[in-house]
Amino acid sequence: MKWYQSRSLVIGAALSALFVLAALVSLVWTPFNYETLDIPNKLQRPGSLHWFGTDHFGRDIFSMIMAGARISLAVAVLAVGIGMGIGVPLGLWAAARSGGWLDEFIMRGNDLVFAFPSLVIAILITATFGPGAVNAIIAIGIFNIPVFARLTRGAALGLWERDFILAARVASKSRLRISVEHVLPNITSLLIVQGTISSALASWPRPVSPTSGSGRSRRAKLGPDAGRCADARHPCFASGAHPRPSHRGDRAGPQPDGRRLARSDGPAHPGGAPMTLLAVENLSVDIHGTPVLRDVGLTLDKGQIVALTGESGSGKSMTSLSIMGLLPQGATARGRVLLEGVDLLTRTEPQLCALRGRAMGMIFQEPMTALNPVHSIGRQVAETIRIHTALPRAEAREQAAAMLDRVGLPAHRFALSRFPHELSGGQRQRVGLAMAIALRPRLLIADEPTTALDVTTQAQILDLLQGLVADFGMGLLLITHDLAVVSQIADRIVVMQKGAVVEHGATRALLAEQRHPYSRMLIGAARVG
Amino acid sequence: MIGYALRRLASLIASLVVASLVIFTVIEIIPGDPAAYMLGMNAQPDTLAALRAELGLDMPKPQRYLTWVGGMLRGDFGISYTYRTPVSRMIADRLWVSLPLAIYALVLSTAIAFPAGIYAASRRGKMADVTVMGATQLGVAVPNFWFAMILVLVFAINLGWFSAGGFAGWDEGYWAVMRSLTLPALALALPQAAILTRVMRSSLLDMLGEDFIRTARAKGLSARQTLWRHALRNAMIPVLTILGLQFAFLLAGSIIIEQVFSLPGLGRLVFQAISARDLIVVESVVMLLVFAVITVNFAVDLAYALVDPRLRARR
Numbered sequence: 018m019k020w021y022q023s024r025s026l027v028i029g030a031a032l033s034a035l036f037v038l039a040a041l042v043s044l045v046w047t048p049f050n051y052e053t054l055d056i057p058n059k060l061q062r063p064g065s066l067h068w069f070g071t072d073h074f075g076r077d078i079f080s081m082i083m084a085g086a087r088i089s090l091a092v093a094v095l096a097v098g099i100g101m102g103i104g105v106p107l108g109l110w111a112a113a114r115s116g117g118w119l120d121e122f123i124m125r126g127n128d129l130v131f132a133f134p135s136l137v138i139a140i141l142i143t144a145t146f147g148p149g150a151v152n153a154i155i156a157i158g159i160f161n162i163p164v165f166a167r168l169t170r171g172a173a174l175g176l177w178e179r180d181f182i183l184a185a186r187v188a189s190k191s192r193l194r195i196s197v198e199h200v201l202p203n204i205t206s207l208l209i210v211q212g213t214i215s216s217a218l219a220s221w222p223r224p225v226s227p228t229s230g231s232g233r234s235r236r237a238k239l240g241p242d243a244g245r246c247a248d249a250r251h252p253c254f255a256s257g258a259h260p261r262p263s264h265r266g267d268r269a270g271p272q273p274d275g276r277r278l279a280r281s282d283g284p285a286h287p288g289g290a291p292m293t294l295l296a297v298e299n300l301s302v303d304i305h306g307t308p309v310l311r312d313v314g315l316t317l318d319k320g321q322i323v324a325l326t327g328e329s330g331s332g333k334s335m336t337s338l339s340i341m342g343l344l345p346q347g348a349t350a351r352g353r354v355l356l357e358g359v360d361l362l363t364r365t366e367p368q369l370c371a372l373r374g375r376a377m378g379m380i381f382q383e384p385m386t387a388l389n390p391v392h393s394i395g396r397q398v399a400e401t402i403r404i405h406t407a408l409p410r411a412e413a414r415e416q417a418a419a420m421l422d423r424v425g426l427p428a429h430r431f432a433l434s435r436f437p438h439e440l441s442g443g444q445r446q447r448v449g450l451a452m453a454i455a456l457r458p459r460l461l462i463a464d465e466p467t468t469a470l471d472v473t474t475q476a477q478i479l480d481l482l483q484g485l486v487a488d489f490g491m492g493l494l495l496i497t498h499d500l501a502v503v504s505q506i507a508d509r510i511v512v513m514q515k516g517a518v519v520e521h522g523a524t525r526a527l528l529a530e531q532r533h534p535y536s537r538m539l540i541g542a543a544r545v546g
Numbered sequence: 547m548i549g550y551a552l553r554r555l556a557s558l559i560a561s562l563v564v565a566s567l568v569i570f571t572v573i574e575i576i577p578g579d580p581a582a583y584m585l586g587m588n589a590q591p592d593t594l595a596a597l598r599a600e601l602g603l604d605m606p607k608p609q610r611y612l613t614w615v616g617g618m619l620r621g622d623f624g625i626s627y628t629y630r631t632p633v634s635r636m637i638a639d640r641l642w643v644s645l646p647l648a649i650y651a652l653v654l655s656t657a658i659a660f661p662a663g664i665y666a667a668s669r670r671g672k673m674a675d676v677t678v679m680g681a682t683q684l685g686v687a688v689p690n691f692w693f694a695m696i697l698v699l700v701f702a703i704n705l706g707w708f709s710a711g712g713f714a715g716w717d718e719g720y721w722a723v724m725r726s727l728t729l730p731a732l733a734l735a736l737p738q739a740a741i742l743t744r745v746m747r748s749s750l751l752d753m754l755g756e757d758f759i760r761t762a763r764a765k766g767l768s769a770r771q772t773l774w775r776h777a778l779r780n781a782m783i784p785v786l787t788i789l790g791l792q793f794a795f796l797l798a799g800s801i802i803i804e805q806v807f808s809l810p811g812l813g814r815l816v817f818q819a820i821s822a823r824d825l826i827v828v829e830s831v832v833m834l835l836v837f838a839v840i841t842v843n844f845a846v847d848l849a850y851a852l853v854d855p856r857l858r859a860r861r
Contacts, residue, residue: 125557129565132794132839133832343763367768374766381764386757389776391854400775401765436855452765 040086049077051084095154097212100161105208107162108169109200112177113192123170127163168211172204293355294319294492295340295460300352302339302516309335311517312352317492319459322483324507324524325496328539332516333496337462340494341379342369356460375405378453382465384445388437394421394448395433401455420451424481443474450481457489464496479506500540504528512536547858550851558844565836570611573829579603580627583823601627614829623830628822633830636815643713644804644811647727647734648796654735655742655792662739663746668773670751678743685740694733694806701729711808730807734800738792745788749781756780782853790846794839 048068055075063070069078111120142156176182177200185195295317302310310332317323325333338344340354342361354361356376361369373379378401381387389397398417402408408416418428424447437445446466453461463482467475483506486493497503503510504524511521512535520533531537581597582589598604602613617624623633666678702710708729714722753759754777762772801813812831819827851857 125561125564128561128840128843129568132561132565132836132843341764343760370766370768372766373764379764381757381761383757387761389758389762389780390856391779392776393855400762400767404766404771438856449761452761 036086037090039083040090043083043087047080047083049080051076051080092154092157096157096161099154099158100165101208101212104162104165105169108166109173109196111166111170112173112200113196120170123166127167130160130163165208165211168207169204172207173200176200176203293317294357295494296353296355297336297340298353298355300336300339300350300354302335302344303349304345305347309516310339313513313516313518315511315518315521317460317494319492320486320490321508322486322493322495322506323509323511324503325494325511325513326498326500326503326539327513328498331513333513334464336513337379337464337494337496340462341373341377371405374401374458375456376458377460377462378458379462379464380446380449380453380466382468384442384449384469387449388445390437393434393436394431394440398448398451398455401452405456417451417455420455421448424451426451443470443478446470446478447481454485454489454491457491459491460494461485461491462494462496465498466495467502468497468499475502482506512539547851550858551848554844554847558840561840562837565840566615566833567611569829569832569836570614573825574607580823580825584627618830618833624826626824626827628824633827636827637812637831637834640810640812640815642716643809644797644800644813646723647731647800647809647811648793650727650731651734651738651796652789652793654731655738656789658735658739659742659746663743664750664773664778666743666747667750667754668770679747682740682743685737686744688737690733690737691802691806693736694730694803697729697733711806713809726809730800730803730809734796734803738796742785742788742792746781746785749784750777753777753781779853783850786846786849786853790842793842794835797835797838
């Protein structure tokens with residue numbers, strides 16, 4: 018929670034309270050009778066007697082505002098009440114019976130009601146049945162029903178796919194019970210947001226979109242620190258020991274992303290043996306002051322596969338993100354991450370951009386979401402090439418096709434123009450791999466690359482990884498909690514627990530004998546299971 | 547893609563049929579006989595009957611519905627009860643004001659909202675973001691007629707750059723039309739731009755949290771490049787939805803702005819027609835507006851499919 022968020026809450030609450038207070042007080046007292054005409058005193062300026070002045074009939078404007086607040090408040094609350102009271106159950110029902118006639122009916126009805134200009138209808142209703150707050154409330158309330166029905170349905174539909182709902186369905190709870198007990202509580206916050214916006218707009222009919230208030234404030238995994246990493250094509254990394262200041266980020270203090278990159282003052286350590294590709298030394302990471310990694314160390318040689326293993330939350334992924342320089346906002350890294358002897362933690366953001374994708378590539382756990390759904394696979398693989406080299410588009414596509422072929426997606430069966438949604442999870446993971454290795458990086462980081470795949474596909478992807486390491490002479494840092502994977506292809510194993518490395522060694526030796534009780538437990542558990 | 551378009555087209559026609567039925571029924575329910583209204587309190591029964599026959603009010607309801615719909619398909623909207631002129635010509639005159647105004651306002655709103663939303667998203671949590679969000683909060687909260695009055699005060703009365711009201715007419719040339727429409731378009735656009743900015747920002751931020759953004763960063767794209775090349779296009783779907791809704795609103799909902807600037811637009815036409823019980827005009831204008839909204843939504847649906855390949859393949 019940032020300071021201004023809570024401050025806006027305070028301001029908002031104060032203003033709302035003022036508004037409600039004015040409405041309530043007006044029931045028993047206003048400075049003047051707001052209906053009393055006082056023509057001689059018309060159009061007065063604000064003063065000590067008439068705080069906001071008077072209108073052209075001499076009525077006290079402040080009193081009229083207080084009384085008006087009462088009506089606005091009633092219209093807002095009741096109209097939104099009608100909308101929510103009818104719309105939310107309809108939306109829940111439609112989501113529970115998704116695809117059924119009711120669902121279809123609600124959605125089409127919705128389109129229709131949206132199609133009618135609400136202000137025109139409101140005028141029509143008042144013209145027909147006479148003006149008055151009650152008619153206004155009914156008119157606005159009716160137009161709020163589809164807004165809430167649609168919003169509720171949309172949010173609830175997503176939930177019906179979730180595991181905890183599936184679990185409830187397996188436990189053969191009725192759809193009604195699931196809707197009330199599981200779906201409704203999970204969409205309350207969304208409804209509150211829309212409810213407030215609708216109330217605010219209720220006395221002023223204008224189209225309230227179902228999405229305008231649904232700002233799902235999911236925290237971005239990456240800070241949108243646009244503009245910092247200016248031109249990634251400059252291989253500024255090559256400029257050696259004197260990092261060129263980034264042309265925008267050359268201010269003192271925090272580095273891009275709000276990350277403070279500090280160099281440890283620990284024992285001077287030589288930049289690693291000549292064969293060492295990656296050396297992580299005393300890496301500690303804090304996120305908003307909470308330590309997540311403590312003195313992590315590991316090394317990786319060219320052509321070697323090192324498995325980083327441990328239970329979830331042990332810091333495996335955080336270690337890999339530190340190497341890539343893609344830590345979340347608010348994270349601080351200390352220690353050294355040496356890629357071929359160069360400390361990545363001291364690189365500026367543009368320098369890191371030049372390294373990512375060229376010197377080091379990474380693939381992620383979720384192939385289903387790791388690719389951009391609106392770009393073709395050829396374009397996404399070629400992008401890695403185009404961003405780092407000056408190759409023309411056609412040549413980049415050719416290289417992309419070759420790389421896709423290498424990962425098992427030959428162009429005659431998987432055209433470059435295909436989109437991710439046309440591929441299976443295993444095929445998408447191959448695309449992700451082609452993107453990561455398109456420029457033959459020296460280091461490949463694979464974060465749980467097979468976890469989301471079925472067993473047969475897992476074996477194929479592991480085979481592919483092993484073949485690529487042998488062909489390209491890459492170093493592979495394989496992050497996995499799956500010891501079966503580890504024992505098959507890793508040369509060395511590093512075991513992490515609670516943000517620290519507890520044991521490391523050659524695969525065979527470590528699997529045969531564990532010194533640390535946690536490793537024993539981890540490997541024992543894998544054997545039983 | 548073709549199949550998708552055809553399905554949407556079928557749905558569009560079905561919606562139009564249902565909408566026309568609803569409008570016809572509502573107008574039927576509304577109390578008051580237009581013929582009686584036109585002739586006043588002391589009309590003779592036989593005069594009344596003659597007028598009812600002339601207006602076609604004595605036909606059975608299904609036949610009247612079909613006559614109305616059939617006429618509209620041929621561009622014949624009937625004769626106004628009060629003005630005794632063809633409704634189609636009345637609507638056409640007003641449309642030449644309302645349509646340019648709506649398009650002008652939409653262009654302004656987009657021109658303000660896109661840069662502001664993208665800028666706020668790229669500076670999330672920073673001072674610039676907070677400032678933009680504060681401004682949009684104000685834009686959503688302040689009614690557009692207030693903006694209108696302030697704009698008139700500053701740009702028409704004090705600076706004299708634009709006209710304070712009235713419509714010059716197309717015969718006077720583009721510049722005269724621009725002078726008449728700029729302030730109303732701006733007043734309409736500001737609140738719309740505020741909403742659009744918020745949608746743009748929140749949609750972009752949602753997208754920036756997606757896995758494929760991290761993948762793009764791992765490829766070596768800078769944060770700015772990922773925003774422009776990967777997040778923006780994916781973020782367009784909700785933005786397009788709002789744009790469609792806003793256009794529909796701008797076409798029909800500018801009654802108050804038209805009043806403030808005394809513009810002879812559709813909104814004022816329907817307002818006057820409702821007050822005068824000129825139900826055939828109300829019926830036709832509402833149908834036309836519904837038609838516009840449904841058509842715009844159809845166009846938006848097609849635009850979705852252009853933006854998102856997944857929709858092209860769906861069902």
